[in-house]
Amino acid sequence: AQKITQTQPGMFVQEKEAVTLDCTYDTSDQSYGLFWYKQPSSGEMIFLIYQGSYDEQNATEGRYSLNFQKARKSANLVISASQLGDSAMYFCAMRVMKAAGNKLTFGGGTRVLVKP
Amino acid sequence: DSGVTQTPKHLITATGQRVTLRCSPRSGDLSVYWYQQSLDQGLQFLIQYYNGEERAKGNILERFSAQQFPDLHSELNLSSLELGDSALYFCASSSQRRTRDTQYFGPGTRLTVL
Numbered sequence: 001a002q003k004i005t006q007t008q009p010g011m012f013v014q015e016k017e018a019v020t021l022d023c024t025y026d027t028s029d030q031s032y033g034l035f036w037y038k039q040p041s042s043g044e045m046i047f048l049i050y051q052g053s054y055d056e057q058n059a060t061e062g063r064y065s066l067n068f069q070k071a072r073k074s075a076n077l078v079i080s081a082s083q084l085g086d087s088a089m090y091f092c093a094m095r096v097m098k099a100a101g102n103k104l105t106f107g108g109g110t111r112v113l114v115k116p
Numbered sequence: 117d118s119g120v121t122q123t124p125k126h127l128i129t130a131t132g133q134r135v136t137l138r139c140s141p142r143s144g145d146l147s148v149y150w151y152q153q154s155l156d157q158g159l160q161f162l163i164q165y166y167n168g169e170e171r172a173k174g175n176i177l178e179r180f181s182a183q184q185f186p187d188l189h190s191e192l193n194l195s196s197l198e199l200g201d202s203a204l205y206f207c208a209s210s211s212q213r214r215t216r217d218t219q220y221f222g223p224g225t226r227l228t229v230l
Contacts, residue, residue, distance in 0.1 A: 033216065044118070045206060045221035052216060091159065095217070101172020102147065102210065102217055106159040 004107035023092030120222035139207030154203040
């Protein structure tokens with residue numbers, strides 16, 4: 001079974017600074033994908049970034065980058081130059097490629113509050 | 117806007133009742149997923165349909181059922197509702213390509229059971 005752990009329930013970050021959100025995962029499968037989603041207070045789930053287990057480079061999408069350390073089974077999200085609009089819950093999720101179906105397994109989330 | 121639509125946005129009902137949540141996937145997506153988000157259980161996968169067929173089942177109660185119609189929209193039926201069924205229910209869709217298969221989420225339906 002797959003498991004995602006986000007150890008930081010909440011954190012503050014100063015506007016314009018960078019913040020790193022931790023995510024560790026557990027799977028015995030070699031082929032998997034890791035996702036980060038943002039959930040603002042309005043409730044919707046917004047896809048941010050994806051990293052495949054065989055990707056050699058760390059994923060980047062604008063101000064979001066993923067620090068992927070496969071041997072340590074970690075996929076930390078880095079948000080650079082934080083903005084007030086980054087205040088939200090952030091979820092790490094994993095999908096195992098060979099599993100029947102394509103379900104996502106989510107971590108418990110990290111709440112980020114950006115201070116002006 | 118993810119392109120996934122869900123109705124209704126809010127639903128308030130009483131214990132023992134039955135409700136239907138509706139989802140329309142993004143244009144071109146064949147897969148639809150249902151997730152439940154509650155305070156105590158977090159985000160849990162319920163069920164996946166692909167082109168009308170059930171593909172995978174997660175922690176879905178027997179009181180819950182779903183289907184995907186020929187036009188690819190999906191409905192999640194919740195019956196004999198209990199207080200603990202109060203949650204945010206998300207529908208997501210994806211194209212089911214082989215490698216990267218990002219699921220895009222709808223805005224959710226917030227169900228309150230009184």
